[in-house]
Amino acid sequence: MRRSRSYVLGAALLAFGLVLGACGSGGDDEGAAGGGGGEEKGQVTVGDDSFAESQIVAEMYAQVLEDAGYEVDRKSTKSREVRLPAMESGEIDVAPEYLASLISVLDPKAGRVSDAGEAVGMLNDDLLTDQGLQVLEPSEAIDTNIFAVTQETAEKYTTLSDLAEDAGDLTLGAPAECPERPYCIPGLKEVYGIEFGKFEPLEYGAATVESLKQGAIDVALLFSTDGTVEREGFVVLEDDKGLQAADNITPLVNEEVLDGEVEELLNAVSAALTTDTMTELNARVNVDLEDPADVAAEFLEENGLL
Amino acid sequence: MSGLEQLVAWITDPVNWSGESGVPVRVLEHLRISAISVLAATAVALPLGLYIGHSRRGETLAVSVANLGRAIPSFAILALAFPLSLRLGLGLSDWPAIAALFLLGIPPILTNSYVGVKGVDADTLEAARGMGMSEREVLRSIEVPLAAPLIVAGLRISAVQVVATATLAALVAGGGLGRFIVDGFKQGDDGMTLAGAILVALLAILTEVALGLVERATAPRHSRRGVFTTRTRLTSRFT
Numbered sequence: 001m002r003r004s005r006s007y008v009l010g011a012a013l014l015a016f017g018l019v020l021g022a023c024g025s026g027g028d029d030e031g032a033a034g035g036g037g038g039e040e041k042g043q044v045t046v047g048d049d050s051f052a053e054s055q056i057v058a059e060m061y062a063q064v065l066e067d068a069g070y071e072v073d074r075k076s077t078k079s080r081e082v083r084l085p086a087m088e089s090g091e092i093d094v095a096p097e098y099l100a101s102l103i104s105v106l107d108p109k110a111g112r113v114s115d116a117g118e119a120v121g122m123l124n125d126d127l128l129t130d131q132g133l134q135v136l137e138p139s140e141a142i143d144t145n146i147f148a149v150t151q152e153t154a155e156k157y158t159t160l161s162d163l164a165e166d167a168g169d170l171t172l173g174a175p176a177e178c179p180e181r182p183y184c185i186p187g188l189k190e191v192y193g194i195e196f197g198k199f200e201p202l203e204y205g206a207a208t209v210e211s212l213k214q215g216a217i218d219v220a221l222l223f224s225t226d227g228t229v230e231r232e233g234f235v236v237l238e239d240d241k242g243l244q245a246a247d248n249i250t251p252l253v254n255e256e257v258l259d260g261e262v263e264e265l266l267n268a269v270s271a272a273l274t275t276d277t278m279t280e281l282n283a284r285v286n287v288d289l290e291d292p293a294d295v296a297a298e299f300l301e302e303n304g305l306l
Numbered sequence: 307m308s309g310l311e312q313l314v315a316w317i318t319d320p321v322n323w324s325g326e327s328g329v330p331v332r333v334l335e336h337l338r339i340s341a342i343s344v345l346a347a348t349a350v351a352l353p354l355g356l357y358i359g360h361s362r363r364g365e366t367l368a369v370s371v372a373n374l375g376r377a378i379p380s381f382a383i384l385a386l387a388f389p390l391s392l393r394l395g396l397g398l399s400d401w402p403a404i405a406a407l408f409l410l411g412i413p414p415i416l417t418n419s420y421v422g423v424k425g426v427d428a429d430t431l432e433a434a435r436g437m438g439m440s441e442r443e444v445l446r447s448i449e450v451p452l453a454a455p456l457i458v459a460g461l462r463i464s465a466v467q468v469v470a471t472a473t474l475a476a477l478v479a480g481g482g483l484g485r486f487i488v489d490g491f492k493q494g495d496d497g498m499t500l501a502g503a504i505l506v507a508l509l510a511i512l513t514e515v516a517l518g519l520v521e522r523a524t525a526p527r528h529s530r531r532g533v534f535t536t537r538t539r540l541t542s543r544f545t
Contacts, residue, residue: 177492201485
């Protein structure tokens with residue numbers, strides 16, 4: 001939800017990105033041919049979208065590639081709308097992506113995608129073929145919407161299915177775009193038959209947390225990896241019918257730099273990532289203000305990837 | 307679709323003109339929030355302004371309060387009032403916005419009523435007291451009528467500011483026309499955002515015109531009782 005928020009801004013950035021992309025494509029060929037420096041291996045540019053999770057995972061990709069002898073450049077973009085054109089033109093070669101969000105940007109009519117395998121198929125067999133891009137193995141780490149309640153409410157309901165019957169008496173608090181998003185109100189209705197009695201449009205963050213704590217709302221939409229649930233002692237209602245987006249964190253790679261070794265290195269990072277670790281690493285950057293590069297390096301060392 | 311086309315599409319869609327989140331309901335919510343805020347601000351600022359203007363006591367305080375009120379962003383008040391209203395058990399409501407708008411509404415009313423009363427001609431006051439009027443009578447029969455155009459101008463400025471700023475309520479799950487602006491932005495519906503902005507502007511202009519007429523009606527007329535011939539000169543100094 002956070003990453004697909006403003007289409008208006010997105011369109012403007014997209015236009016800007018296309019210009020950037022067009023300008024950059026000439027220079028890239030030289031880079032690929034002349035790259036390599038002291039090593040035989042090529043040069044790879046890793047991109048991120050300027051928020052903690054994206055920066056941490058991008059650093060992981062960059063560091064395993066560097067460790068294997070690639071010459072790595074890092075580039076931050078403000079959003080996917082800028083980064084995707086830059087990846088098509090080869091200005092950025094590797095970046096962390098979210099499968100379902102990527103699909104919804106490439107094909108807004110695609111509808112809900114809640115299975116990672118299906119998502120990879122849709123992307124690699126269809127949506128990404130013209131761009132010369134590919135996604136690799138999805139990680140288990142999913143950054144997606146979750147529906148949280150207080151401990152007290154959790155005594156009555158543990159899954160979203162449990163909630164369906166009483167939903168008419170309950171209030172949902174979520175960002176104002178929720179009534180329009182397939183993984184929010186329309187999805188809840190379609191998959192679970194949940195129709196909340198009331199919807200309160202709330203800014204993500206303190207407004208939502210405080211409202212849930214004080215009982216002004218009964219159910220809050222939160223994100224799975226930002227640590228809010230753990231910090232506030234809320235309970236996540238289990239998505240027992242698989243509504244939520246397959247937003248598994250997955251490497252997106254330009255085919256020009258993709259070879260067996262790159263694939264193996266990046267897939268090893270995916271294999272080590274889980275939602276819990278991602279939540280913990282995000283908290284270290286967002287709350288403890290640690291450097292994403294340090295956090296990434298420590299994680300890679302612990303998992304024997306460096 | 308361009309923004310203008312989206313705007314036309316939104317405005318001509320009958321769905322947007324009915325029901326709980328239709329334009330009429332939102333306009334009423336907006337007016338309700340604004341009216342409560344301005345009335346509350348008036349209830350506090352008007353007596354205070356009249357008292358300070360009449361007694362000339364606490365003038366520095368009045369000026370400081372007015373300036374401070376202008377300097378504090380309404381958004382900050384909203385952010386502070388929001389958790390407070392939750393803790394007070396008011397739930398998600400328009401009260402945090404009303405608190406912010408109440409404070410926003412005070413300075414123009416306070417300043418104008420204070421300056422208006424203070425500016426009443428000293429000779430006129432002396433004449434009134436010479437006729438045996440009590441202080442209360444002086445305030446009610448001389449100072450307030452003479453200061454009326456300025457006082458109403460203060461109300462007008464306050465009300466226009468409040469109506470234009472009442473969109474804040476939507477940021478904390480409140481109602482009003484700000485709902486269209488916030489929801490339109492979040493849902494990527496430029497038509498909705500534009501329609502909301504235009505409706506707020508229209509409402510602010512209508513407020514300005516309506517209270518402008520009241521203001522004119524309170525302006526002194528020479529045909530009224532001939533005693534206060536200094537009225538015109540007095541009031542024109544401040545309007």
